[in-house]
Amino acid sequence: MYRSEIxxxxxxxxxxxxxxxxxxxxAEEPVYLPGEDGTGAPHRIVYSRDYFRSALxxxxxxxxxxxxxxxxxDYGYWYAPDGRDAAQQSLFARVEASPQALEALFCAACGHDFRVSMDNLNGDEAARRLEAAFAEQVYRRARRYLEEGLPARPLAWCQALAVCFNTGWNGGAESLDRVYIFPASVTE
Known part of the structure; x- marks a missing residue:
């Protein structure tokens, strides 16, 4: 059902x-590649392998x-690979909160579970402890998107996902609450 080709x-x-x-x-690693002027080549959003969530x-x-x-x-953004320390992870979290909030809404629109990704499996312990706070930040940002109204592109994408996956998504917070999975440290 959740195939990236769709x-x-x-x-x-x-x-x-x-x-x-x-x-x-x-791709082994995701990347955004703008098209080249005059060649007719499209802009390319390249995601990892065939991973549905990576595409979202x-x-x-x-x-x-x-x-x-x-x-x-890559939209001109800074990226440090896995193994970031707490300071680098904090910067990562600031840049990632809005995209992951939209990703959570995309998951809600197609009925797919969502978990935040700190993208830092080999980081130090202080960096890993930031996950619970980051999960709350992403959740609050997703709720704010719903309250204030989604911008045109994410709204169009959510609507298309809802139709494609027949979820009945209507932009309500209840759909987000059904798919959002908080880290164990938040729910304990």
Whole structure:
């Protein structure tokens, strides 16, 4: 049911005509590659392997990126690989809160479980302790998106996901609450 190829087709149907952007899997590491002027090559949102959640996450980054950032490889953002210390992880969390909040809403729209990702399996203990606070931050941001109204691109994506996966998503918080899985440290 949750096959990433479905997302690729759906994304193309919804966004290619206006944004000349495609979603494609198969990469070891996700990356955004802007198209080259004059070549006709589309902008490419490349996600990890065939991972459904990776595709949703990368679409979330695209939805957050403004017009200028969508002209830059990986939107011009800083990225430090796995093994970040607490200070680097705190910076990661500031940059990731909005995309992961959108990803949570995308999961809600298609009925797929959502867990935050600290993307730092080999980080130090202080960095790993930030997960519970980050999960709360992402949840609050997702709720704020629902209360204030989603911007056009994420709203269109949520609506398309809801139709495709027949979830009946209506932008209500109850759909977020059904799929959002907090870390054990939050629920204990």
């Amino acid at each position: 997302l690729e087709e759906l994304f193309r149907d919804i966004f290619y005509p206006r944004y000349h952007t495609v979603l494609e899997g198969g 996450h990368e679409v979330a980054h695209w939805c957050v990126a403004g017009r200028h950032r969508r002209t830059l490889e």
